[in-house]
Amino acid sequence: xxxxxxxxxxxxxxxxxxxxxxxxxxxxxxxxxxxxxxxxxxxxxxxxxxxxxxxxxxxxxxxxxxxxxxxxxxxxxxxxxxxxxxxxxxxxxxxxxxxxxxxxxxxxxxxxxxxxxxxxxxxxx
Numbered sequence: 001x002x003x004x005x006x007x008x009x010x011x012x013x014x015x016x017x018x019x020x021x022x023x024x025x026x027x028x029x030x031x032x033x034x035x036x037x038x039x040x041x042x043x044x045x046x047x048x049x050x051x052x053x054x055x056x057x058x059x060x061x062x063x064x065x066x067x068x069x070x071x072x073x074x075x076x077x078x079x080x081x082x083x084x085x086x087x088x089x090x091x092x093x094x095x096x097x098x099x100x101x102x103x104x105x106x107x108x109x110x111x112x113x114x115x116x117x118x119x120x121x122x123x124x125x
Contacts, residue, residue: 053077
């Protein structure tokens with residue numbers, strides 16, 4: 001588990017840099033908006049798709065590079081969050097609750113899966 005935390009700390013700077021680049025791109029696209037509005041939009045998009053996608057793809061950090069994991073993870077998170085949001089909406093969970101709960105749930109499940117995978121690989125050795 002300490003290995004995971006060390007790697008997360010190392011890649012936190014890269015996550016912050018990708019957020020900054022994403023915010024600059026959004027600001028260029030929406031230059032008539034205030035910086036605060038662009039920052040809120042970037043943070044919401046990052047929370048909904050990029051961070052859960054990064055968490056899902058963290059398991060494959062040895063096989064894939066950081067950029068590959070961010071791109072593939074973001075696409076995967078868009079699919080997972082979109083489909084789960086649709087079905088949760090059918091069950092009656094309102095959209096405003098889903099934006100907080102669903103990404104956090106994906107991150108938590110990914111963390112447990114990574115921990116379980118690490119324990120299983122240690123037992124096999």
